[in-house]
Amino acid sequence: MSPRPPARRGACPAFLAPMETGDGLILRLVPAEGAISSGQLRGLARAATAFGNSMMEITARGSLQVRGLTAETVAPLQDAVLALGITPRLGLAIDISPLSGLDPREIADARPLAQRIREGAAGLAGKLGPKVSVVVDGGGAISLGGHKADVRLVAMRSSPGVRWSITIGGGAPELLAEQDAASLALDALSRIAALGRRARATDLLGCAATQPATSGDDGTPATPLGTFSLAGGRFACGIGLPFGAGAADLFAALADAAEKAGARDLRPATERVLLATGLDAEGAHAFAADARRLGCLTAPDDPRAFIAACPGAPACVCAHFPARDLAPNVAEALAPLLDGTVTVHLSACAKGCAHPAPATLTFVGMDEGIALVHEGAPSGARGPAIAVDALVATLATLAATSRAPGETGRGLLARMQEAGLPAGLWLREGNDRPMVKT
Ligand code: SF4
Helix, strand or coil: CCCCCCCCCCCCCCCCCCEEECCEEEEEECECCCCECHHHHHHHHHHHHHHCCCEEEECCCCCEEEEEECCCCHHHHHHHHHHCCCCECCCCEEECCCCCCCCCCCCCCCHHHHHHHHHHCHHHCCCCCCCCEEEEECCCCCCCCCCCCCEEEEEEECCCCEEEEEEECCCCCEEECHHHHHHHHHHHHHHHHHCCCCCCHHHCCCCCCCCCCCCCCCCCCCCCCEEEECHHHCEEEEEECHHHEEEHHHHHHHHHHHHHHCCCEEEEECCCEEEEEEECHHHHHHHHHHHHHCCCECCCCCHHHHEEECCCCCCCCCCCCCHHHHHHHHHHHCCCCCCCCCCEEEECCCCCCCCCCCEEEEEEEECCEEEEEEEECHHHCCCCCECHHHHHHHHHHHHHHCCCCCCCHHHHHHHHHHCCHHHHHHHHCCCCCCCCCC
16 A cells, blocks of 8 residues: 555644554653653553553654554543643643753743743634744753744843743744743734644744754753753753664553662653753663663664654554564664764654654655755655665765864864765765665
């Protein structure tokens, strides 16, 4: 059966409206308080096994997902979540750092402003589209710069106190006191709602699209892996799910490890990371060691940290190739390129679910094979298409043989692009017609 076209714009697997995929329905859960206990994560893993297909995920924006539900098992899973005492976030998506209020590096605790906007926007429920989002970035150790947002508020040191830089869509930022920033954010959300459920901030006059801020531009790590100091002499330890996914057993084992290490709670975080907080130094070390033994990422230089992969085939009906299954091989083969300057996105179709911002290289599944996009969105993919194994092998050879002394992976790819990278790959295969994927 041919893959289906990507789901309509605006579709997303929310808690109350799970979305159909190739392996059943997928339900997204964001804990309203941002944190859950070890026991709650264990319970969620049990429920994912009982009512889904045992596959769980943490997304790039730090949401938990349970896959493989059926129309009959959605309600029991929702009931199980509530019975575990987990309150799901409903309505407008407002993202803050998972360490807000605990982070000694933050300029401001983002929670009060986020709460003010949430309460003010309650009357817009049902009028805003499901993809409309707000980012409130208190400026701490974890960057939210890679999150796309219709309304972005970033704390700035000011004299006296703190002010918030607010950007609506791609418009010019304004620097305002907290109350004024909240009012402007709510005004923008009202105007978006007035345009209908398909509207975004970029549809507002003077707010045309620009590139989102990029993770790491502000000096914070792009992926919050490793140990972070918290207020009161405690620590948080961030570990990464391999390509954002794992069996329910893995989540349960991580819950056990966090409990054994003395964690206060667990927080799904940006870039598919799970943070255990409230640890002492020894506990942080023990949690990381257990996570490493379980196959998780524990250091920011793990090559897998630079690869985003959607589930691909057979989990998604739109997929043209098994993106996540291929990801470990791609990470291993391209490790010499993945020096922290390169991100690779394996997108099994042109929708690009796994990495909303442009990646350095995106492999896009197409009818004829894989197309390569350099520094662009998957939707920009054009032929020629090539077999994925050949593409990976050619890129690995490039990395091993063509890199100038001191040249970064990104620099090498930019140089190759100037020299006609896709065409070069094409010709290196010696083919005069598209290779068909196997
Ligand atoms: S990008 Fe991947 S997960 Fe998203 S619709 Fe396409 S195939 Fe499915």
